[in-house]
Amino acid sequence: xxxxxxxxxxxxxxxxxxxxxxxxxxxxxxxxxxxxxxxxxxxxxxxxxxxxxxxxxxxxxxxxxxxxxxxxxxxxxxxxxxxxxxxxxxxxxxxxxxxxxxxxxxxxxxxxxxxxxxxxxxxxxxxxxxxxxxxxxxxxxxxxxxxxxxxxxxxxxxxxxxxxxxxxxxxxxxxxxxxxxxxxxxxxxxxxxxxxxxxxxxxxxxxxxxxxxxxxxxxxxxxxxxxxxxxxxxxxxxxxxxxxxxxxxxxxxxxxxxxxxxxxxxxxxxxxxxxxxxxxxxxxxxxxxxxxxxxxxxxxxxxxxxxxxxxxxxxxxxxxxxxxxxxxxxxxxxxxxxxxxxx
Amino acid sequence: xxxxxxxxxxxxxxxxxxxxxxxxxxxxxxxxxxxxxxxxxxxxxxxxxxxxxxxxxxxxxxxxxxxxxxxxxxxxxxxxxxxxxxxxxxxxxxxxxxxxxxxxxxxxxxxxxxxxxxxxxxxxxxxxxxxxxxxxxxxxxxxxxxxxxxxxxxxxxxxxxxxxxxxxxxxxxxxxxxxxxxxxxxxxxxxxxxxxxxxxxxxxxxxxxxxxxxxxxxxxxxxxxxxxxxxxxxxxxxxxxxxxxxxxxxxxxxxxxxxxxxxxxxxxxxxxxxxxxxxxxxxxxxxxxxxxxxxxxxxxxxxxxxxxxxxxxxxxxxxxxxxxxxxxxxxxxxxxxxxxxxx
Numbered sequence: 001x002x003x004x005x006x007x008x009x010x011x012x013x014x015x016x017x018x019x020x021x022x023x024x025x026x027x028x029x030x031x032x033x034x035x036x037x038x039x040x041x042x043x044x045x046x047x048x049x050x051x052x053x054x055x056x057x058x059x060x061x062x063x064x065x066x067x068x069x070x071x072x073x074x075x076x077x078x079x080x081x082x083x084x085x086x087x088x089x090x091x092x093x094x095x096x097x098x099x100x101x102x103x104x105x106x107x108x109x110x111x112x113x114x115x116x117x118x119x120x121x122x123x124x125x126x127x128x129x130x131x132x133x134x135x136x137x138x139x140x141x142x143x144x145x146x147x148x149x150x151x152x153x154x155x156x157x158x159x160x161x162x163x164x165x166x167x168x169x170x171x172x173x174x175x176x177x178x179x180x181x182x183x184x185x186x187x188x189x190x191x192x193x194x195x196x197x198x199x200x201x202x203x204x205x206x207x208x209x210x211x212x213x214x215x216x217x218x219x220x221x222x223x224x225x226x227x228x229x230x231x232x233x234x235x236x237x238x239x240x241x242x243x244x245x246x247x248x249x250x251x252x253x254x255x256x257x258x259x260x261x262x263x264x265x266x267x268x269x270x271x272x273x274x275x276x277x278x279x280x281x282x283x284x285x286x287x288x289x290x291x292x293x294x295x296x297x298x299x300x301x302x303x304x305x306x307x308x309x310x311x312x313x314x315x316x317x318x319x320x321x322x323x324x325x326x327x328x329x330x331x332x333x334x335x336x337x338x339x340x341x342x343x
Numbered sequence: 344x345x346x347x348x349x350x351x352x353x354x355x356x357x358x359x360x361x362x363x364x365x366x367x368x369x370x371x372x373x374x375x376x377x378x379x380x381x382x383x384x385x386x387x388x389x390x391x392x393x394x395x396x397x398x399x400x401x402x403x404x405x406x407x408x409x410x411x412x413x414x415x416x417x418x419x420x421x422x423x424x425x426x427x428x429x430x431x432x433x434x435x436x437x438x439x440x441x442x443x444x445x446x447x448x449x450x451x452x453x454x455x456x457x458x459x460x461x462x463x464x465x466x467x468x469x470x471x472x473x474x475x476x477x478x479x480x481x482x483x484x485x486x487x488x489x490x491x492x493x494x495x496x497x498x499x500x501x502x503x504x505x506x507x508x509x510x511x512x513x514x515x516x517x518x519x520x521x522x523x524x525x526x527x528x529x530x531x532x533x534x535x536x537x538x539x540x541x542x543x544x545x546x547x548x549x550x551x552x553x554x555x556x557x558x559x560x561x562x563x564x565x566x567x568x569x570x571x572x573x574x575x576x577x578x579x580x581x582x583x584x585x586x587x588x589x590x591x592x593x594x595x596x597x598x599x600x601x602x603x604x605x606x607x608x609x610x611x612x613x614x615x616x617x618x619x620x621x622x623x624x625x626x627x628x629x630x631x632x633x634x635x636x637x638x639x640x641x642x643x644x645x646x647x648x649x650x651x652x653x654x655x656x657x658x659x660x661x662x663x664x665x666x667x668x669x670x671x672x673x674x675x676x677x678x679x680x681x682x683x684x685x686x
Contacts, residue, residue, distance in 0.1 A: 069526065103522075130583050141521060144529040178484060178571035179446075183412065186487040186568035209572060210579040225529035228521035229552060229569060230576050236553040237580040240473045 003323055004084040006098035007036030007044070008063045010311045017099060018044040020316025025053035027317070028324060033093055035060045035084040058083060064104040066309060073107040081105055085112035088302040095323035097294070099307030099316060106142055106297065106306075113302040116332065118340035121146070122299035123154040124227075124306065125161070128220060130234055131213045136162055137220045140227035140295060148192040151175070151221055153339060155201055157298040158219045160338040165329035174207035174217030176226060182206065188223060196221075293318035296326055298335065303327050346666055347427040349441035350379030350387070351406045353654045360442060361387040363659025368396035370660070371667060376436055378403045378427040401426060407447040409652060416450040424448055428455035431645040438666035442637070442650030442659060449485055449640065449649075456645040459675065461683035464489070465642035466497040467570075467649065468504070471563060473577055474556045479505055480563045483570035483638060491535040494518070494564055496682060498544055500641040501562045503681040508672035517550030517560030519569060525549065531566060539564075636661035639669055641678065646670050 005021040007014040014036055022045070025032040031054045034041050038059040045055065060083035062076040076082065081100055085108050087093040098105050106122065115122060123139035138158045143150060155173045162171045175192060177185040182193060184206055196203040204217050209230065212220045222230065293315055294307035303326045307319040348364040350357040357379055365388070368375040374397045377384050381402040388398065403426035405419040419425065424443055428451050430436040441448050449465065458465060466482035481501045486493060498516045505514045518535060520528040525536060527549055539546040547560050552573065555563045565573065636658055637650035646669045650662040 067524065069524075130580050144521065176572065178487065178568055178575070181410065181412075186566070189568075208579075209576040210582065213579050213583040223529070225521055225532075226569060226572060229519065230572060232521070233552040233573050233576040234580050236551075236556050237473050237577050238584060239553070240556040241581065241584065 002031040002093040004033045004087050004093040004096045006080045007034040007041045008080040009098040009100035011309045014044045016313045019313035022048045023317045024320040035080045070107045073104045081108045094327045095303035097305045097319050097323050099311040109300040113300045116301050119299040121150045124295040126295040133215050139224040141224045144225040146223035151192045155221050156339040160334040164334045170202045171218035172204045173201045173219045174204045176222040177206035293322045345374040345436040347376045347430050347436040347439045349423045350377040350384045351423040352441040352443035354652045357387045359656045362656035365391045366660045367663040378423045413450045416447045424451045437670045438646035440648045440662050442654040452643040456643045459644050462642040464493045467638040469638040476558050482567040483574050484567045487568040489566035494535045498564050499682040503677040507677045513545045514561035515547045516544045516562045517547045519565040520549035636665045
């Protein structure tokens with residue numbers, strides 16, 4: 001498999017991007033194509049142990065910065081994101097991975113790959129991090145303004161992907177709403193509800209955020225604006241609670257005395273803590289974006305993964321793994337077969 | 344001050360509702376009017392020590408259940424919520440408090456109190472629980488489908504309320520969006536942005552969920568669908584993380600052995616934990632709906648507070664306190680003066 005990785009993607013590019021790519025090449029033996037400013041990429045690459053890794057560099061003189069708009073993306077034809085997309089379009093690679101500007105990746109995917117014929121709008125999906133079981137959240141930011149028929153296609157694409165990539169047949173689809181009853185929701189949800197109910201999807205109705213965390217649905221369907229807000233609220237709350245707890249525990253003088261008094265106890269607890277460590281690690285892993293890698297863009301004519309801007313090398317490697325699995329699952333063919341041809 | 348309390352409101356009514364009302368009457372000396380099935384309410388009241396509390400009962404033979412729709416609310420003219428609203432409408436009370444069906448309270452407020460003349464749509468507001476400083480989230484569920492001019496009025500009403508009730512002049516207004524840049528958002532946000540920017544409000548632009556938790560805005564403005572999803576996602580994430588941590592720590596056999604090994608250490612830590620207790624308490628209080636009481640309904644012609652269905656007596660008492668402060672702040676006059684007359 002050949003995977004293109006945007007070397008100029010993450011906030012701290014090219015370090016994490018190049019390191020994650022090299023690790024992926026070594027782990028899975030895939031061919032990695034790094035796109036970016038050649039001298040910068042080669043210089044970073046020289047710091048890595050690339051023995052046994054199949055890595056090539058394709059020069060892209062321009063970079064799309066984090067705050068650049070669609071207009072800039074359109075103009076910068078030689079930016080790493082756009083050069084990478086064209087490698088996929090031209091059949092020279094099987095997937096594209098970038099931890100760069102999401103709007104930029106999206107715009108470039110639409111310009112250079114285009115939509116799968118018959119797909120109305122693209123959608124980004126990701127595994128929702130705060131749940132006991134895997135839930136695919138779709139759309140988390142590709143299409144902010146949706147119509148009911150877009151949402152129905154998002155659900156169909158998600159089902160095609162989940163069936164092939166997760167091996168889960170007939171996954172449950174719930175639509176995110178402000179109440180469980182069928183008449184709850186904004187106009188978009190209320191108009192989409194009957195279409196989903198009449199479809200052959202395994203539709204479980206409206207789901208509230210608390211139900212997403214429980215085992216009520218496999219796919220949590222929503223428009224790109226709401227999905228993005230759900231994901232960002234989740235990150236904000238988890239990060240705030242961690243920060244708040246830390247600050248409260250280390251803040252005042254009395255707290256400091258309290259912590260000092262706790263030291264002998266903490267020492268006595270060491271054997272217990274060692275046994276508990278794997279559990280505590282599972283808690284923090286749960287919210288670590290490096291673990292869940294990136295978001296998969298559905299509906300465009302190629303496999304595209306958008307990583308978190310704050311990605312480290314491990315997150316980039318995991319995003320590459322997501323791309324590999326999406327290619328292996330035959331996602332594009334599944335969408336053509338299950339969504340487009342059945343309409 | 345005379346405050347009507349729906350005795351048939353909370354999930355476990357009439358216990359928490361009546362107890363909270365009696366406590367409020369004793370604490371602040373206000374006159375409380377309990378509405379509900381008279382025999383049920385009097386029976387509950389007889390369990391309370393009402394010495395020194397001014398509490399009367401007004402009979403309402405019907406109850407609006409948690410899952411009933413607007414149609415039922417319209418029909419049930421003698422339900423506790425509707426009888427209570429009419430006491431406010433007729434000038435026999437200054438405010439109405441219910442921990443009942445939010446949609447029912449809202450519908451009843453519109454039927455029986457009506458909107459303040461000139462106000463386009465009502466909005467529910469509440470203090471967002473996960474932030475270092477007070478942030479008023481508006482709308483969190485009254486008007487799911489909004490137009491830009493509704494949102495501008497929500498912001499103006501929130502400013503009028505915050506200025507009078509919090510004593511904060513010219514509070515900052517941010518609109519919740521999926522990105523900070525001015526061109527981010529769904530169509531509603533993008534269309535509302537220029538109206539806010541041109542207004543005389545202290546508009547700070549788009550705010551992402553993580554910024555709500557920081558000291559970036561005093562008012563977080565959004566439509567009732569998105570606001571409700573933000574609030575429910577916040578509750579779901581906090582509750583999941585607590586549950587997950589607990590389960591991970593007490594789950595497997597190794598964890599149990601770990602906890603047993605930790606006991607001597609925990610004992611040694613007692614003095615430190617005692618000193619830290621107030622900090623830990625602040626963490627849990629932060630997310631305790633009983634602390635922040637209920638949501639204030641802005642835009643209807645009366646002071647109405649909607650409590651959480653799961654309210655206990657303390658939450659009901661705090662919701663009554665919110666109602667008292669809204670009445671004292673002269674909120675209705677402020678909205679008439681600052682929002683309606685200036686248009």
